[in-house]
Amino acid sequence: MAQFICRDVSLGYDGEVIAEHISFEINAGDYLCIVGENGSGKSTLVRAMLKLHEPMSGEITTGDGVSRTDVGYLPQQTEVQRDFPASVREIVLSGFTGHLGARPFYSREQKAAAVRAMEQLGIAHLARRCYRELSCGQQQRVLLARALCAAKKILLLDEPAAGLDPKVTGEMYSLIENFNREDGTTIIMVSHDIAAAVRYATHILHIGHKRNFFGTKEEYIKSEDGRAFIQLSGEDEIRT
Amino acid sequence: MSVSLIFEKLALYFEYPFIRNALIVGVLISLCSSLLGVTLVLKRFSFIGDGLSHVAFGALAVATVLGISNDMIVIIPVTILCAVLLLKSSSKAKIKGDASLAMLSVSAMAVGYLILNVFSTSSNISGDICTTLFGSTSILTLSRSDVWISIVMSAAVIIIFLLFYNKIFAVTFDEAFSAAVGIRAGVYNMLIAIVTAVIIVLAMNLVGSLLISALVIFPSLSAMRVYKSFRAVVICSAVLSVLCSAIGIIISILASTPVGSTIVIANIVTFSIFSAVGALVGHRRGA
Ligand SMILES: Nc1ncnc2c1ncn2[C@@H]1O[C@H](COP(=O)(O)OP(=O)(O)OP(=O)(O)O)[C@@H](O)[C@H]1O
Ligand SMILES: [Mg+2]
Numbered sequence: 001m002a003q004f005i006c007r008d009v010s011l012g013y014d015g016e017v018i019a020e021h022i023s024f025e026i027n028a029g030d031y032l033c034i035v036g037e038n039g040s041g042k043s044t045l046v047r048a049m050l051k052l053h054e055p056m057s058g059e060i061t062t063g064d065g066v067s068r069t070d071v072g073y074l075p076q077q078t079e080v081q082r083d084f085p086a087s088v089r090e091i092v093l094s095g096f097t098g099h100l101g102a103r104p105f106y107s108r109e110q111k112a113a114a115v116r117a118m119e120q121l122g123i124a125h126l127a128r129r130c131y132r133e134l135s136c137g138q139q140q141r142v143l144l145a146r147a148l149c150a151a152k153k154i155l156l157l158d159e160p161a162a163g164l165d166p167k168v169t170g171e172m173y174s175l176i177e178n179f180n181r182e183d184g185t186t187i188i189m190v191s192h193d194i195a196a197a198v199r200y201a202t203h204i205l206h207i208g209h210k211r212n213f214f215g216t217k218e219e220y221i222k223s224e225d226g227r228a229f230i231q232l233s234g235e236d237e238i239r240t
Numbered sequence: 241m242s243v244s245l246i247f248e249k250l251a252l253y254f255e256y257p258f259i260r261n262a263l264i265v266g267v268l269i270s271l272c273s274s275l276l277g278v279t280l281v282l283k284r285f286s287f288i289g290d291g292l293s294h295v296a297f298g299a300l301a302v303a304t305v306l307g308i309s310n311d312m313i314v315i316i317p318v319t320i321l322c323a324v325l326l327l328k329s330s331s332k333a334k335i336k337g338d339a340s341l342a343m344l345s346v347s348a349m350a351v352g353y354l355i356l357n358v359f360s361t362s363s364n365i366s367g368d369i370c371t372t373l374f375g376s377t378s379i380l381t382l383s384r385s386d387v388w389i390s391i392v393m394s395a396a397v398i399i400i401f402l403l404f405y406n407k408i409f410a411v412t413f414d415e416a417f418s419a420a421v422g423i424r425a426g427v428y429n430m431l432i433a434i435v436t437a438v439i440i441v442l443a444m445n446l447v448g449s450l451l452i453s454a455l456v457i458f459p460s461l462s463a464m465r466v467y468k469s470f471r472a473v474v475i476c477s478a479v480l481s482v483l484c485s486a487i488g489i490i491i492s493i494l495a496s497t498p499v500g501s502t503i504v505i506a507n508i509v510t511f512s513i514f515s516a517v518g519a520l521v522g523h524r525r526g527a
Contacts, residue, residue, distance in 0.1 A: 050420040068422035075416050084282060086413055087469035097410040098421030104403045130468030150421045 001063045002027050003154060003186055004049060009058035011044045017056060018044065019207050024214040026203070028064060028153075031180050031187045033197035033217075035229065036207035042190045043076055045207065046158050049188070066154065069098050072147030074140075076158040076190075088134070088142050089127040092118055095149025110149075117145040121175065137168035144175070154186040155179065161193060169193070173200055194233040246494065253493055261382045266485040266503070268394035269443045273455040274481030275401045276436050278474050279412050281460045284338055288326065289456040291345035292440045293449030295322045298348035298355075305359040312441075319441050322348075323433035328426065379447050379489070379499050386446065393442055397435055404428065409470050451500040455481060458507035465511075465518030484510055 002025040010020035019041035026032055034042045047053040049060055050073055072095070095117075096110045106114075118124040121141045126134065131142060140160055147155055160176065161169040177200050179185040191197050197204060197217075204220040206213040206229065213225045220226040253259050273289070280288055296319045303314040326341055401408070410418040411428045419425045443452040459477035467473045488503030495502075 047416070052416060052419050068420070071420065073417055073420040075414065075420075084413055085464050085468050085470055085473045086409075087471075090409065090470050091413065094406070094410040094413060094418075095421070097407055097418060097423050100406065105406065128469075133468070146417070150417075156420075 003030075003062060003064045003066045004188075005061045005063060006049075007059050007061075009045075009048065009060060010056040011041050011048055011053070012056045013044075015056075019212070022058070022205070022207065022212055022214075024203075024205050026186060026188065028186055029180070029184045030203055031177075031201045032189070032203045032205060033201035034188070034190045034205045034207065035192070035194060035197055037209075040207045040209070042207060043158055046073075046156055046188070046190060049156065070151045070153040072149075072151040072155045074143050074147045074155070074157040074160055076162065083132055086131050087127070088118070088123060088129055088131055089114065091131055091142055092127075092145045092149055095146035098150055114145075114149055117148045120148070121145045136163040137165070137172075140164060140172065144172075148179075152183060152185060154188065157187065157189040159190050159192065161191065161196070169196075176200070194230055198230070249494065250490065258380055258382065259489075259493060261384075261387045262379045262489055262499070263486060265382055265387055265390045265446060266379055266489050266499075267482050268390050269439070269447065269452075270455050270459075270481040270485035270503075271478055272394050272397040272439050273443065273452060274459040274477045275397065275474065276432065276439060277456040277481075278460040278463070278470075278477055279408060279432055280436065280456055281464075282412050283327070285327070285341065286457045287338065287341050287345070287453070288323070288436060289440055289453035290449055291326070291341040291348075292319050292323055292437055293444040293452060294345040294352070295319050295348040296441050296444055297449075298352035301352035301355045305355050316438065316441055320434050320437040323437035323440075324430055327429045327433040327436075382446065390442065390446070393438065397439060400431065400435060404431065405474075408432065413470075448500055451503060454504040454507055455485070458504075458511055459484070462507070462511045462514040465514040466521065480510055480514075481507075 004024075004026040006022055006024050009022040010017055011022070012018045018039070022045065024032070034045065036042050044053055048055050050071065051068075092114045093106055093111065096106055096114070099110070100106070115124065115127075118127060121144060123138060123141050123145060126138060126142075131139060134142065140163075144157070144160060147157070155176070157176070161172050164172060173196050176187055176189070180187045180200075189197075189201070198221060201217050204213065204215065204217050204226070206220065206225050208225060211225070213220060213223055215223070221230070280286065296315050299315045299318040306314075308314055322344060326344065407418070407423055407428055410423060411425045415425045415429075418428075440449075440452055443455070447455075459481035460473065462480055463473040463476035467476050484506040485503050488506040489499060491497065491506070492499040492502040
């Protein structure tokens with residue numbers, strides 16, 4: 001049974017359609033990359049999958065016993081966060097808020113798990129530092145650690161590599177690949193990095209103006225949309 | 241005045257219940273408003289104290305004209321409604337939160353003033369308006385029931401804040417994320433809005449909108465100059481707020497200055513000191 005099923009979904013704001021006829025299925029352990037131009041509706045789709053945005057038509061269902069507390073989310077950055085007084089530890093711990101229920105405070109196990117998540121991402125030494133004083137790459141790791149605390153089953157990542165240098169980007173991708181390979185975490189990632197998308201993903205969803213593409217990455221590389229998009233991105237070498 | 245003389249004078253003043261009341265209420269209101277203040281400032285709602293008290297003034301004008309004797313029945317719900325609408329719409333609205341707040345505040349003030357002018361039987365309209373700015377009952381003339389209401393409301397605010405501290409942090413830091421992991425962000429925004437409205441209406445009567453705005457903004461801004469974690473900022477702003485209010489009230493008694501302004505000035509001085517400290521610390525860290 002699939003974890004996420006999207007059936008003929010149309011997305012838009014204020015009655016204006018921005019993307020339509022999106023259909024796909026994600027199974028446990030898949031690595032899906034969502035690609036497409038700026039403004040094609042990738043973030044909106046992610047938000048719709050998290051029930052933060054209502055699709056105009058079609059339906060998005062979860063299966064395989066997936067509930068909200070199984071999904072970790074790494075949003076595309078918002079501006080308010082930049083001058084927020086918050087320590088790294090506080091932010092990573094806040095990943096557990098969804099698991100608190102009626103309890104007011106975090107448990108000892110949750111605090112220990114937060115420390116483990118920070119160690120995993122190599123930011124344990126930054127725990128007491130202020131988030132806003134970190135570099136872009138460090139900040140992304142903090143938000144990824146938070147997403148990890150929120151859930152181990154599915155990670156929804158909206159441009160996790162935005163603003164990172166090539167080296168840190170590579171590290172980020174291999175971290176994410178690790179979660180997918182070793183822990184069997186389902187990864188759903190929005191990315192402009194088409195090279196990385198075809199390298200790491202098992203499936204690709206391309207949201208386009210005229211039509212969408214969904215399939216395995218092998219199919220995508222052969223498809224017309226895929227070839228055009230890959231060429232546009234100047235990534236000829238990856239076709240080989 | 242020598243130090244011992246000041247202490248003698250203070251000891252004498254503390255014999256008076258109205259001074260103890262002023263201290264209790266001043267400290268409690270500043271504690272509550274500083275707790276909320278951190279969230280409000282971070283949500284870009286620094287002016288909510290000002291705006292909502294003007295809304296409350298508009299509601300008061302309507303209540304007066306309609307001849308409703310217990311005006312709180314009108315004022316509290318209207319203010320809560322405005323607070324909820326403001327905080328709720330801020331993320332989606334076409335008009336930014338601060339702009340809609342400014343609009344609401346000015347409109348409520350204008351409509352309220354107009355209504356009072358046209359319909360009111362009261363002869364002291366400018367007095368009524370002065371009241372919204374500086375408080376109807378001066379903090380030095382509080383009644384026993386004022387004190388008890390403040391104690392109960394403050395206890396409620398503090399308990400709510402402690403119980404929901406972690407969720408309030410999550411929602412304030414990143415609303416989208418908290419909503420995604422199943423926190424009903426709307427509910428907590430509503431909670432913050434309601435508590436804010438209640439505190440502001442209470443405080444407006446007691447200390448006026450000038451002071452309540454200062455109490456919401458200053459302690460958290462001062463704390464943010466120096467401290468970089470949410471918890472440290474919350475604790476520091478609570479401590480600062482209480483200290484500034486207590487010191488302000490004591491100075492105003494000793495020097496016979498207006499209470500509200502003295503408290504605000506204590507906050508301005510603290511802010512300057514914390515800014516300087518923050519700049520120094522930041523400079524040293526940067527070097
Ligand atoms: N809150 C909103 N209200 C109205 N329109 C919006 C809103 N958010 C996004 N849009 C519009 O919807 C379209 C898709 O936005 P979305 O953020 O989903 O794009 P995206 O594919 O994630 O782009 P990017 O690659 O730049 O992140 C854009 O044209 C944008 O202007
Ligand atoms: Mg996007």
